[in-house]
Every structure is written in C-alpha cells, then in structure tokens.
Amino acid sequence: MITIRKGQKEDLPPVLELIKELADYEKALDQVANTVSRMEEDGFGDQPVFGFLVVIEDNIIIGTSIYYYRYSTWKGKRLYLEDLVVTESKRGVGAGKLLFEATLDIARATNCSGMMWQVLDWNEPAINFYEKYNTQFEDNWINCNIDF
DSSP states (O other): OEEEEEOOGGGHHHHHHHHHHHHHHTTOGGGOOOOHHHHHHHHHSSSOOOEEEEEEETTEEEEEEEEEEEEETTTEEEEEEEEEEEOGGGTTSSHHHHHHHHHHHHHHHTTOSOEEOOOOTTOHHHHHHHHTTTOOOOOSOOOOOOOO
C-alpha cells in the first residue's frame, strides 16, 4: 500500500539519499553539498524555507516532493516544486502521480496562483509525465545562479 504524508525531521536521511539518487541520474552527484543537519535547520528551524512530502510503501520512503513558496510580480504567490523523485526501482507504480497531485493540492490549498518547476530537456520520461497535466513548457528563459 502506498501512502503520502507531510515530511518529518526523521525522514530527512532517506530524503537526502533520494536527492543524491536524482543528482546521480542527472549526472551531477558531485554538486550535492547539502546535509541532513542543514536540511533540518532549513526545513524545521525558526524560519523554515521549504516543505516536503514523502511517499511510503511498506514503511519505506520511496519518493519525495520538495517545495517552497515564491512570489511572482505578475501572478502572485506560486508554489515552486524543487524536486520530485521516486526511487528508480519504484517508478511506474503510480507513486509519482500521487506525489505530484498531492503537491498540486498543497498549492491550491494555500491559495497559490499555480505551481512551477524545471525539467531537464533530455529527461524524456519526466517530460512525458508532465505532459499529462497540460504543462506549459517555456523556452524563453535562461536559468541563472550564483553559488556562495
């Protein structure tokens, strides 16, 4: 049986392992610098900056969605889906669909004007998954960042 619930502190070690699994799939494992203690502070400290859901099968976390709120001057409050990952051996059983829809429900319940996320242009399985939701894929924006 598959269940979804809000993430808890004790879920962070397996969630970080899922993040690393995703990073490895995206050929960027060497870029993961996050730690469980940092995630604990950032998600459960005085000023939490992210939330997450976990999907569980047989008392084992098999997937997660990590999200936060952002503000668009054009559209207002938006939910940003940072990562949605289901461990490779459990893909195709419906866990990702349940997790994605539960994340959409959070956006609706918190009066967001929509949800945003990114997908790598070569990740056909993810693109095919998101197309089922009438996703708008943009090609006009360049991602930028500065690391400290």
